[in-house]
Amino acid sequence: xxxxxxxxxxxxxxxxxxxxxxxxxxxxxxxxxxxxxxxxxxxxxxxxxxxxxxxxxxxxxxxxxxxxxxxxxxxxxxxxxxxxxxxxxxxxxxxxxxxxxxxxxxxxxxxxxxxxxxxxxxxxxxxxxxxxxxxxxxx
Amino acid sequence: xxxxxxxxxxxxxxxxxxxxxxxxxxxxxxxxxxxxxxxxxxxxxxxxxxxxxxxxxxxxxxxxxxxxxxxxxxxxxxxxxxxxxxxxxxxxxxxxxxxxxxxxxxxxxxxxxxxxxxxxxxxxxxxxxxxxxxxxxxxxxxxxxxxxxxxxxxxxxxxxxxxxxxxxxxxxxxxxxxxxxxxxxxxxxxxxxxxxxxxxxxxxxxxxxxxxxxxxxxxxxxxxxxxxxxxxxxxxxxxxxxxxxxxxxxxxxxxxxxxxxxxxxxxxxxxxxxxxxxxxx
Numbered sequence: 579x580x581x582x583x584x585x586x587x588x589x590x591x592x593x594x595x596x597x598x599x600x601x602x603x604x605x606x607x608x609x610x611x612x613x614x615x616x617x618x619x620x621x622x623x624x625x626x627x628x629x630x631x632x633x634x635x636x637x638x639x640x641x642x643x644x645x646x647x648x649x650x651x652x653x654x655x656x657x658x659x660x661x662x663x664x665x666x667x668x669x670x671x672x673x674x675x676x677x678x679x680x681x682x683x684x685x686x687x688x689x690x691x692x693x694x695x696x697x698x699x700x701x702x703x704x705x706x707x708x709x710x711x712x713x714x715x716x717x
Numbered sequence: 718x719x720x721x722x723x724x725x726x727x728x729x730x731x732x733x734x735x736x737x738x739x740x741x742x743x744x745x746x747x748x749x750x751x752x753x754x755x756x757x758x759x760x761x762x763x764x765x766x767x768x769x770x771x772x773x774x775x776x777x778x779x780x781x782x783x784x785x786x787x788x789x790x791x792x793x794x795x796x797x798x799x800x801x802x803x804x805x806x807x808x809x810x811x812x813x814x815x816x817x818x819x820x821x822x823x824x825x826x827x828x829x830x831x832x833x834x835x836x837x838x839x840x841x842x843x844x845x846x847x848x849x850x851x852x853x854x855x856x857x858x859x860x861x862x863x864x865x866x867x868x869x870x871x872x873x874x875x876x877x878x879x880x881x882x883x884x885x886x887x888x889x890x891x892x893x894x895x896x897x898x899x900x901x902x903x904x905x906x907x908x909x910x911x912x913x914x915x916x917x918x919x920x921x922x923x924x925x926x927x928x929x930x931x932x933x934x935x936x937x938x939x940x941x942x943x944x945x946x947x948x949x950x951x952x953x954x955x956x957x958x959x960x961x962x963x964x965x966x967x968x969x970x971x972x973x974x975x976x977x978x979x980x981x982x983x984x985x986x987x988x989x990x991x992x993x994x995x996x997x998x
Contacts, residue, residue, distance in 0.1 A: 588766060590860040590939055592759040607928075608919045621770055622919035623928045646929065648770050650916070655766050657932075 581615035583652040585631065587640065587661050594640070594661045595631075602654065603630040606647060613647075613654055620649040626700040628708050629656065641667060641708040643701040664712040667705045676702035722982070725975045729968055736964035742805070743957035749856055750892060750950035756857060757889075757943040764936045768908050771926075771933045775907035778922035784875060785930050788904045793826040795848070795870060795879035797902070797938070799886035799945040800836035802852060807956030809887060809895060809949055810835040816897035817885045828879060830870060832942070848873065858946055863939035871931060874903045884937075889944045892951035900941075905934055 580600040587595040603612045605627030613620075624645045631638045645658035679699035682691060775786075798817050800810045814836060821827060831837035831850045840847050849869050854862055870882045882903035887895040907930075918925045 586762070588763040590760060590763045590863075590936055591756070593762050606919050607924065611919075619916045620919065621774060621916045621925055623925060646767070646770060646925075646932070648766065657763060657766055657770070659932075 583615040583654055585654045587656045587658060589658050589660055599631050599633050601632040604642060613649055615652055617649045622647050626704040628704060639708055639711060641705045664708055667709055669709055672702045672705040721978055725971055729971045732964050732967050736961055739957045739960040743954055743961060746950050746954035746957055750947060750954055753943060753947035753950055757947060760940060760943060764940055767933050767936050771929050772908045772910055773916060774922055774926045774929055778926040783926060783930060785903060785905050789880055791880040793828060793879045795828050795830060795873055795882040797830045797832060797882060797884045798836045799941060800833035801949045802834040806949055806953040809952035813885060813887050813897045814839050816899060820899055858942035860939050863942050864935045867935040867938050870903060884941055886941045886945040887948035889947040889951060893955050895948035895952055902934060902937060905930060
């Protein structure tokens with residue numbers, strides 16, 4: 579059995595998950611990042627990405643829409659803007675959001691709108707990506 | 718039946734139905750207060766962790782370079798005033814607005830970000846400049862609402878429209894007591910203290926600080942919204958409780974008067990009958 583660490587995933591509104599884990603994978607500011615037990619203390623921003631949590635009893639995936647990762651000792655905290663389980667995601671809404679964001683990116687107006695649209699697109703893509711992965715692993 | 722009796726009966730019925738309403742509102746307020754407190758409780762882990770993270774990053778990064786942390790001479794102050802959308806909450810809204818009014822006494826230019834219809838209406842009536850308004854926060858504030866307010870005040874601060882932002886809201890003490898408080902939120906003062914851990918930062922401390930600071934601000938505002946909501950429901954519950962009590966007292970008095978009048982009327986009637994009988998003899 580691999581060494582485990584304490585993982586908690588919290589959003590501003592609630593604690594989503596508090597569990598032991600062997601490894602997590604997510605996308606940090608500098609690219610994809612895996613965290614194992616006894617990782618060096620680290621703080622980084624998280625990009626919208628799928629968080630993969632590996633445990634002895636299996637994998638769990640959450641869609642993160644940005645936030646922060648803090649590793650200290652054997653306590654790992656994911657401070658997420660939002661963290662959704664696959665069953666909490668509304669596929670239709672995500673697809674609409676994706677389309678809307680793409681439309682906006684097409685008509686590039688002011689810089690602020692562009693940034694927003696990019697963020698919205700990324701968030702929608704992550705949600706859809708998670709749904710995609712789940713349906714594959716279920717087969 | 719004499720006119721007076723009927724009037725009193727009607728009055729009792731009317732006060733009784735008012736009492737029923739205030740009683741029901743009190744129960745609703747109690748339930749919503751509990752929900753608000755639960756939300757505040759649920760929001761605590763995130764708030765604590767982000768504060769922790771900011772504390773250590775601020776100690777390691779060159780915080781003085783962050784625009785949101787840098788103080789400058791204050792010419793114009795932005796006020797975020799958190800009130801409710803509705804009344805019937807006792808002195809809740811008035812207390813917050815009075816606290817704000819105290820702040821304004823030292824003069825200087827002020828611009829307002831009004832959260833809640835009551836505060837907005839008050840500010841408008843007084844001819845203050847309301848830059849933004851946030852109406853319809855609802856009974857259960859959500860984080861994205863706090864974030865929207867945060868983004869607006871950050872934009873105003875960065876563009877130089879305001880040089881400082883103060884937050885006025887009612888801190889929740891107990892259901893009976895709320896404490897109107899003023900807090901400077903921009904320039905932001907990172908939590909003090911040095912963390913014991915040596916973190917590595919990706920990509921580096923300055924970049925992490927830059928993304929962390931706005932989120933800390935949003936969390937701060939979210940917490941204020943939740944507390945203000947709990948305060949509002951607490952104040953409403955207390956107000957409705959005392960309204961219910963007052964109705965009960967009023968009804969007791971009216972019933973007493975009703976019975977007195979009724980007895981007087983009966984006594985009168987008997988006296989008339991006895992008088993009539995005596996006259997026949």
